[in-house]
Every structure is written in C-alpha cells, then in structure tokens.
Amino acid sequence: MSDPDKERTVTYTPARTQENSPAPPPPRTSVLERTAGFAQRHRWTALVLWLVILVGVWAGASAAGDRYRDDFSLPGTDSQQALDVMKEHGSADAGDSVDIVLHDKDGLTAAAVKQRVGGMLAEVADLPKVAQVRSLYQDRSAVSKDGTIGYATVVLDGKAEDMDKADTQRILDTARTAQSDGLKVELGGDAARKLAEQESGAAEGAGMLAALVILAIMFGTVIAAGLPVITALFAVGSTLGAIIVLSHTFTIASYTPYIMILVGLGVGIDYALLIFARYRAELVKGASPEDASRRALDLAGRTVFFAGCTVIVALLGLVALGLGSLQGTAVALALTVLVTMLASLTLLPSLLAIFGKRFARQFTAKAHKRIDQGKPAPGTGWRRWAGFVQRRPLAVLVLAVAALGALAAPALDMRLGFADAGNDPAKSTSRSAYDLLAEGFGPGFNGPLVVVAEGKDTAARALTAKLNDTKGIAAATGPIPAQDKGAFTVIAFPDSAPQDAETSDLVHVLRDDVLPELGEQTGAQYLVGGSTSAVVDYSDTVAKRMPLFIAIVVGLSLILLVMVFRSVLVPLKAALLNLLSIGAALGAMTLVFQKGMFGIESGPIEAFLPIMVFAIVFGLSMDYEIFLVTRIREEWDRTNEHATAIREGLAHTGGVIIAAGAIMVAVFGAFMLNGDRMLQQFGFGMAVAVFVDAVIIRLMIVPAALQLMGRKAWWIPAGLDRMLPKLNLEKH
16 A cells, blocks of 8 residues: 555655756746856956955954944933933033942941042042042941941042943052952943943854854865855844944944854854755756756845845834834944845855856765665655644644744733843842842842933922832932032932832832922922933833734735735735744743743843844744745745645745744754843844744744635735736746
C-alpha cells in the first residue's frame, strides 16, 4: 500500500543535464534582475565602493566624535511648563546636580569627619564642570535623623547628559579622598549613572557567533555562512558611522547605537539569508550562478524590498509621535534598515558573483550526494507538517491563538516608566548612593516632586502647608525663591519610591485635585515638575498617542500588502497576527521585568519600548509573512490547487524561516548579557516576538488560517483590483 506522504512529495532531482536546466529568462527583465546583472559584471567595483563608503564614513565619524543627547522633554506637559517657569524666573533648582553621599555608622558630626569632608568638598568645588557645592553641614535636613547618612549637592555647570564620564569620574575620585575605614563615600545622580554603563561588545559577539553557527549548519560551508554576516556588518558599520556624524545636527539618544546594532545585525543577516537561500535553491535546480543570482534577487529580493519598506514605514511612524530624542532614534533605525536592504540587493550579489562557481560545485555536489544516499528530498518534513495542520486546521488555530492570548494577557497590566539608579548594578556607586539615601531619608527621597508656585510668597507658604497635609507625602521643604522672587519652588518627598505606582497616583492627585483647589484659594499657578513627574508625563503621553500610532502603521501596512498580494483577507490576517505576536512579546516583558519572573529585579517597562517594539516587530513580521505567502501564491498560480499551494509553499520556506528566526532570536537574545536594563528588555522582547512569529504564527497559524479560508484567501473586489497599482512580487 502506498504512503500518502510519499505521494504528495514533489520529486527532487537536481539537474545533471542540459534538458533539466531552467528556461532562459524572458527578454524583459525586472529592475532587481538588472541590479543583479550589474553586480555580477562589476563585482569588484561594487565591493570596493562599499569598502570606500565604510572607511570614508568612519573617517568622518572618528574626526567628529559623537554628540548623543537624551531628550525626554515633551512641550506642553506640566513638568515641562514647570521647568520653563523656573528658568524664566532664574531658579537655581532648574540646573542639574549630583550628590556626594556619605555614611559613617559613628555619625557625620565628629570634628575629624567634618574637617575631612570639608576639605574634600573644597577640592570638588574647584573641579571642571562644577558650578557650586552645597555642604551637608549647611542644612540640617541634608543629614539623616540618626546622623549617620548625609549628602552634599554638587551643582553642575551644564546638563547631566552633557557630562563626560571622565569629568564625573574625577568628581567621584576626588570625593573618595575623604573615604576611610569608617566613612563611606558614593556619588549619586543622573551623571553618576553613566559610570555604571557597560559596553555591549560581549552581547554583539555572542549574537554574531550564534548566527555564524546556524548559517554554517544550514549551508555547510564557512564561506557561505560568512556572506550574510559580512553583508550585515558592512551595512551596520556604514550606518553607525553616519549616525555619529549626524548626532551633531539631530537629537539622537545615547542608547541609539546599541539598538541600531541589535536591529541592523538581525535584519541584515535575515535579508541576506532570504536571498542566499533562494540562490542556493536555484543552483541546485541546475541554474548557472549568473541565472541563479538574477532569479534569487528578482524573487527573494522583492520580498526583502517590500518587507524593508514596511519596517521603514513603521519606524517613521514613531516620528509622528513627537517624543523627544525617540524621533532621532526612529530615523536612525529606519536608515539602518534602508542601508541593510540596499546592501542585500547590491553588495550580496557581487559577493555571490565572486564565489558563484565554488557555490555551484559545492551545493550541487551535496544535492547529488543526498540523492545517492537515498535521503528524502528537502522539504519532505515540512510537507508532512503542513499535511498535519491541513487535516486539523481549526484545532491548530484555536490552540495556538489561545496560547498566545494567554501570554499577551499580562500586557494589560503593563506599567510604563524609566529605570533609575535603583535598577543599576548592585556594585555601582550610583546604586549604592541610591540605597543609602533611601535608607537615611525614606524611599521617596530619590524621586522628589518639584512643585513650582508662580505668585506671591504667601501662596508659596500655603503650598508648603498644603503638601505637608497631603496623604502620600512624607515631607515638604519651605519655599525656595527664584532670583526675581516671582516664583518659588517647594520640594515634596513622597512616601513611596520613584517607580512605585503610588508615586504616579500621587502626581495625578496633586494635579487634578489638590493644587487646583489651592490655586482657587490663593490665585497662584501651581505646577508639578521634576524628573519623577516628567516620567509620569512621558508615560501618559505614550499611552495616549499609541492608538493613533498603531492605526497609522497598521493602515499603511494593510494598503501595501493589499497591493502586493492582490487580496483582502491575507493582509487582514497578517495585520491581526502581527498584533498577536507583539502582544505576546509585551506580555512576556511584563512577566519577566515588571513582575520579576526568573529572579529579574522588578520595575516598570521603559516608557518608549512598547511603541518601539511594536514598530520594529510589526515590520519584521512582514519578512516571514511576505516570504511564506509569496511562495504559496507562486504555487497557487502554478497549480491552482489551494491545499497543494499551502503544502508546497511551506515545504520551500519552512526551513529558511526557522533558520532566519533562530538567527534573530540569537542576536536579540544575546543582549540579555548586557548590563543595561533597557537593552535587556528590548532584546528579550524582540527575541520573544521573533520566536512567536517564526514558529507559532508562520508555521502553524498561517497554514491553518489559509486552509480554512480556502480559495477566498485570494479574493479581491474587481474594482479595487483595477484601482490599485500593480506591485506583483513574482513574475508570471
């Protein structure tokens, strides 16, 4: 009795004779075919041009140096208005500072300790970038009630983000000259947190090593495995150098290079892999290296082009949100994707031309050896898997969607914020200072609320009294007058830590209830500012603008996919499934980083990460969607058999999708090795999203959904079909 799986298997016979060679290409060639032909004829010129670009860009970057700036300001918010009022009236508290935190279990008021600390503070006052030093002995409130912990405020000559590490390190080294067996000295503040930053070289190296191993297993040769990595390195290196130069003109956040490397390596290797896999398949079918390159670029290259365009559209959608330096980061990432796409379509074909004859011998020889050994044809396992899904499509669909829905559910409880010194490495000076201040002055001391009163001094005194009577505030200082006495600042210390939900609730209560009522009584204007309230404003703004952002990105992507696939249901399915994979990623991030699963220290999710993960994942998900559905559509047009098209489409793409997904998971997941909490969250979220998308959605849900849709999957209203421009991915 015959085996039904064998009956469904397409015969695999690599060509050994001219009769089996593919038909010559049609006279009219596509732009990508002509690009491949140009790269083949001028292979060394293309390689040298890319090398010149890389060296030239880095020469400029090395000469200019970087000027990254972290700008989380949001015009129109209460915290920004408070800062503007303080600056307008010349308030000293509008500037940035660091704290020299001291701890002595025997007390800080002994004469010998005072003398040592006083001399040290005088030396700090003479350092570069230091505008003023306020001693802990000038204000009794700067020493804890038990007298063992105190802090001196170092007012900086500029913004904390503009402080070089060397200048901050000099302050710390000078402060620690007072340290003794009994006296401990630490440095706290935003500038001090930079001292805890770690380089990400280990994470990048681990990700690239894993990618090379996966590629070597897939292609069987070191050279073949190296080409996608080389292509990605050229693209990422060139873009990174350009961004360093552009940082002098545009506001680009300091974390941007790390995310660029993360995304650039993953996308660059992924795009090159899709083209290279199709190139190998054409060689095995008997095509010459030149024909194989042209056909690979015409077919897989179009997939890369449209997928890259989708990522770029999603990233540029972030610019419309107007979220400070996140706009610069979005443009930098979009440029990274654009350059990696161009490298895959120009540099990779030239490399394939250089090694084409060697690859033709190696790949065809391995294919013949596989046949001689009686091994099953490539894709046989995927045909069997597709057959399993097609026999039980509803069960597979329901189980997979239910599992992802359960994983996404925790995202509904996601709390946005920013990591502070309390999330820094335990041995860092910024973390030690944070813990000492919390121990000596209460958890809210590290996140004070700066409340500004614009009006008379009586209104400011009333503010202090009101804040001291408000539930949730441990203490409030007296009014601190601005230079022109037209505004006053009151520092309020919450009972809760800066990242606690209670602190966010307190900010809203003050703004919505307490201060408006007080303003009606005094006639003054009150504004809640400071870094803690700025985080609340940023998080609230992200939450308000995210629905519009999602609508823009999903809407534009749907239009593009309808034009590409000439279908209505397939793009709708793709958009819904992309939202499901993003939800699963955000749910996993919430479980691990907010709720502390697997022993990770709990805290809020970085406020800008959900929209950034959404933009990047939504675009990247289109890689596999277009790659898989394009091949299914190709088989549908060839056979007009819906079930066969799904089975054969999965057989030709399943292995590549798994390999590409594994590479991305390795590259993104490696950033869990980085000491920066934001990069850990980003890398983990991206790794989960890619795993879910490649394994569960593309290889389970998509075949099941298409099987249930049947021929309706390719339906499009005739009027809409005529109205839309033709963007066929395949030539028929």
